[in-house]
Amino acid sequence: MPAPAWPLVAAGGAEVLPLEADSGNHSRLLTMLTALNDPATDFAAVFGQYFDRSNHLTWLAASVLMGNRDTLSQNFALYQPKGSDKCYFLQNRTPSLRT
Known part of the structure; x- marks a missing residue:
């Protein structure tokens, strides 16, 4: 590598x-x-x-619908299950989601 x-x-x-x-x-x-x-x-x-396309599109659509426009560079997490090469986008807690 x-x-x-x-x-x-x-x-x-x-x-x-x-x-x-x-x-x-x-x-x-x-x-x-x-x-x-x-x-x-x-x-x-x-x-x-390396990424699950369906997960990425769902995450991106939810981010846009919630008005979370800075998700391209921050406010997200990647989850990679043990033993898998695929990563999944997770919504990070943003100020708009806090109660």
Whole structure:
């Protein structure tokens, strides 16, 4: 696997990509991110390999309907079941959803 173009931890120890359950083994995540950002690969094929399309469209539609317009860069979580290569988008708690 080629070295990723981004670190998980920036210089000085600041976390760039926070992981909720950090086993210390980021190889699957880095493999996915490297494949998604490789201009030589077909993005749609790679996306289908690592993400559930139905889940992504449902998550995106719900985000748009709720007016959560910043979900493209924040306010979401990825869930990857143990032993699976697929990731699922989860709605993160946003101010509009808090009671």
